[in-house]
Amino acid sequence: MRSRLCYQELLGDYKLIIIDENLCKGCHLCLFMCYKNVYAISPEVNKKGVQLPFTKFEERCTKCGTCEIACPDQAITVDLPENWWMDNEKGINFNPNFTKGEK
Helix, strand or coil: CEECCCHHHHHCCCCCEEECCCCCCCCCHHHHHCCCCCEEECCCCCCCCCCCEEECCHHHCCCCCHHHHHCCCCCEEECCHHHEEEECCCEEEECCCHHHCCC
């Protein structure tokens, strides 16, 4: 029997939008592509010398995935809990239909 649980929820530290700071080059396409204005630009500069985007209004996110698709560096993951499932025998497994937005 499978129970559908998000990996981060299992760990107790769930974030809907995850930005990998090591992959992001600070092009801010996510900021410009998001029609709900979820992102803002950090006033601080990272070790690469770029101002990274961050999720300022995550509650506005409609989970459309536009930012994830638009990111040229694949630095953004929209982690939808319904796209994770757990197999009790094998542990945590990822839904292969993640990018299609299907269950």
